[in-house]
Amino acid sequence: MDTADRLKLPPVVMPEQDPTERIHNVREVPFGFTPAMALQEAQRCLHCVNQPCVDGCPVGVRIPDFIRTIESGDYIAGIGIIKQTNLLPAVCGRVCPQEDQCQKSCTVGKTHRDPGQAVQIGQLERFLADWERENHTAVIPQIPPASGKRVAVIGSGPAGLTVAGDLIKLGHAVTVFEALHMPGGVLGYGIPEFRLPKEIVYAEVSYLTRLGVDFQYNTVIGKSLTVDEVRNDYDAVFIGSGAGLPNFLGIPGESLLGVYSANEYLTRANLMHAYDENSDTPILRGKSVAVLGGGNVAMDSARTALRLGALGVTVIYRRSEEEMPARKEEYHHAVQEGVEFSFLQNPLEILGNPDGWVTGLTLQKMQLGEPDASGRRRPLPIPGQTGSVSADVVIVAIGNNPNPLIPAALPSLQMNRHGGIVTNEETMETSVPGVFAGGDIVLGAATVILAMGQGRKAARAIHAWLTKTADLERN
């Protein structure tokens, strides 16, 4: 097929659960491409010589190469190409913000002057990963002889899983310490089932287990084991403990009954299965839910509230639709499902009744001023314009700070003013020799793929560090 023909092909429309139906279940929203759909979408790739999409990928997946295998039907080769650089394609295919990364610079989208026309790289990645999982074709790679070196990975989120996968394949022994009773970090407790089925996360973890990675659950480093014990027992340490300290607004009423951090709300629903009648974990099933914030976590919270039976859900965001940090796809899905949006409104106070239960919020109307440090136009209050809305559950989704437990347990670790660990950008090494870090504990709240990118860099540097120390020991 020549370029002109390829450019004529329209994007394949992803089949999805109908919005009116899906708000009553937690099953995944998009069904995924059939082989025929994947083939048609793959045929839209122009196989550019300069490969702008690869430059847009934080882990440099060889995108045109894997897309070519979908055209040729050699799916096993395709998944092999992806897994050379991306350990978790079934996850990334679903939750990566492709529209800001690989797909943003896609020549097809540029030619049509419409980023929405770009090749749907994420959906193709998901297609291959799902095909591999459903057909049980994941192959155990040849692992080199044991190096005799031991690596401790703290946290089983995307950064930690990447480090574990990369290092086990290089012959090092890897133990992953997880504070919760289930693996995945934010993939497990944060991202809802309807966006990332947990079965996928657990399948990835089980693959790592088959490679020989040892997972220790219910183990909080800095508490169950001291950081020094871990440093003594292992030749290198990777800290991927995430951004687990929810921010609140600091306005009156945040202690009222019915006010949740998004972390708590989503953890109850996802990790603890509070949506399931058989789960012992309670959750307040609000009828009228207000979500504060405009990111992906706010979208996840709003859509979860619908599935828990809310009759009305409103996302309250202090800037306008344009500045909203949520992915377009998530915003679009939320709108489809009936989530309402109240833009340019800033909560001043959460209101409650005499028994301490939430009844609503007082909001300040905002307008946009000059751009601030983030490059987005700064929201400014319009004097005298306040109003109120009613709500029986309020979810605060305005971000997280890095988890303080490890830094508190390792005082020699150099921290930045946001509470994140300071690392060398190339090696992810911290101020403590032999201790590396990556993911949200370094980045603040970022994305799965950026965490994985840092994990990859760290794994490379840890391998170099272990090889160097092995050489020193020999001489």
Next chain:
Amino acid sequence: MNTIRKREELGPNVTRYVIDAPLVATHRKPGQFVIVRVSDHGERIPLTIADADPELGTISLIVQSVGKTTREMAMLRSGDAIHDVVGPLGRPTHLQQFGTVLCVGGGIGTAPLYPIAKAMKEAHNHVITILGARTRDLLILEDDMRRVSDELIVTTDDGSYGTKGLVTDAIRALVGGGTHIDQAVVIGPPLMMKFTSLLTKELGIPTMASLNPIMIDGTGMCGGCRVTVGGEMKFACVDGPEFDAHKVDWDSMIRRLGTYRTEEKTAAERCDHECRIGLGTRGPEWILPTD
């Protein structure tokens, strides 16, 4: 999975479990807690550590069965296992030689108070303990507390044992009798902690209270355990569980504990029903589905 090595009923609905948890046993300090999940579908609940044996790798938990989860736990026998135990969590008690330390325990709160009293004694304090219970049967750990205290006073609401009255009456009597107290530690039901703290504030006695709010992860991630202390928001799991009792917003804390009262009542009723019709006596395989 954490095996129950020993199980002992201390009173009506109060059970002591000695559980395998080697890392917790070797790392815990007085004042810390664990989070347990009894079964595969279970919720995560925080429980304070009453004691530990680092050599045997065991910890003691003393649990009062009040809701569905603690009732399910009460059905477990020696040799059964608790699905998950994680810890030790929270900051340890601040220990120093204060002089005279008053340890006030209410009901089940005596369990976490025990290791603190013991450590206060080891830190060369003169330890005076007041234990309060509604009635004699609900008094726990009296002998253990007596061993680590220089003086022990028991009060019961109904006068069935010790002095009739509340722990606050005993504190007043003690201070009225000329005893100088340098530091107080209070652990018990929230209302008891509130009123004890109001009294010690009036009497000018610095007081620490150990809070047990609703929690999920116990590592700072969920923010469910937030409490207001001195006008600031604190997370009991990483900033506590012990706080300056005089600065705690007790009313807000007590209200938040009631968040799931309706849900808990429904769950407990369902649990009661299942127990009555025999489901609950089917033993651990019902509570702990095989993995």
